[in-house]
Amino acid sequence: MRFTLRQLEVFMAIARTGNVTRAAGVLSMSQSAASSALKELESQYGVLLFDRAGKRLKLNEYGRQLRPQVEALLGQAEALETTLAQRQTPGTLKVGATLTIGNYLAPELMASYLAGENNARVELTVANTRAIVDQVLHFELDLGLVEGELNHPDLEVSHWMDDDLVIIAPADYPNADQPLTDQQLRQLPWIIREPGSGTRQAFDRAMQGLLNELTIRLELQHTEAIKRAVRAGLGVGCLSEITVREELELGLLKRLQAPQRNWHRKFYFVLQRHKYPSPGVSTWLELCRQYPLQPR
Template sequence: MHYTLRQLEVFLAAAHTENITRAAEQLSMSQSAASSALKDLEKQFSIQLFDRIGKRLQINELGRALRPQAEALLDQAQALEQALRQHDRIGELKIGATLTIGNYLAVDLMADFIQRHPSASVKLHVANTEAISQQVLNFKLDMGLVEGELQHPDLEVTKWRDDELQVFCSPEHPLASKATLSDKELIEAQWILREPGSGTRQAFDRAMHELLPKMDIRLELQHTEAIKRAVENGLGIGCLSRLSLAGAIDSGRVVALPTPSRDLRRHFYFILHRQKYRSEGIIRWLELCRNS
């Protein structure tokens, strides 16, 4: 074999950081050792994996093509080392979750997972669907739990569970007493919505597609709690997952507005890179989510 796992580690760390000094720090190596390892890897095969732009390393087309295989190989090597040390041990798991899932499902899942697997370390990153998918594609996350629909040749997207959005308003809002909302009322209302790129906004736009050009979108916010607070204060009406609204509706802080003419159903999904090694931790996490 004409390459080492250490060389692959340097290659991947450089791809993540785009800087050999930061890559060396990440791997607890000297800058010169990391630089030599990368140069040796390229020299051995007469290839170039990065374009050098000053101190910045920008991964090139060949580097991007080889990166998934290198990631998968290192994942398997780490899993083998873990199995040799302690066969039933589950190590670190990096999970990405979109806002609704992260706030209302993922924390309970993490607690259950750690209770079942005390040796596990679960790190949760919460962002919108677009951001989570990019981090899964770049192998910065082991897998994602997302609300938005995705299509990417390198992503394996699997349905997880059903969800439904709910239009809502303040109890003092003029629409609060309405039995149902007409399309005319949906157009005339002022809306407070999630930002483009989020799964919630994607589902809302799909349900309202022919009305969107006429709708008055007053605010676009990145956090569900901020949207609920703005709606409670009478700034407009909103549309969020029923999962995130249950407590506010039960307590009377907001009122659910029926929209029978609009299909607000959607799904939550698992996303994994197709070349990501399915470690014991990933397998057990998926089992827990499916059975929850």
């Protein structure tokens, strides 16, 4: 075996940062040492892994083919090092979650995970489905928890749990107990999530056939902003039942019914198919499958 793990670490760091200097900083080594490691790796096999554009390095086609294998190998090496050192913690777990999951489900999952893993750390990234999937694809996250449906050859996507969207209206909305017809849905002013979010994807699917006729008053990136706008009387919204349960129970919002439309959707686990799953990932997934959680 002519390559070293350090050379592979340098390769991955440059692939992520696009710059030798930044990669060297990530690995706590000098720029010259990082540059030499890359040159040695390329010269040993007579290949070029990056396209050079000034100080910017971008993976070429061969480098892109190699990256998943390097990522998997380094993941296995890290797991082996943990075993040899007889550590009892899985280290830092990088989790990505969409806004609904990240703000309303992930905090409880994090608390349970940290309670059961001494000295463990969780880095939580909260963004819309499109952004989380992109970071999982590029090995920046260990796993993603998303609301949107997707299909990609480099991703493992599996069902986690079910969810339902609800139409919400101000507390003084009249006749909230009467089901809305499609004609009434067309006439309502809507406040909804932005394109690229899982909630918006589910809303668009539920409103299939009516979308071009709806009055979209506002598109907002945050659930709380939508709830506040609805409470202020600016229109009706459509959000996950998980996110509005408290406001509905307190009477701050009203739930409207449109039973002729399908408001059901699913939450998913997303893993990079070529990334070695750490013990922390397995523990986190098991906690998710046990949701709602019991005290640990």
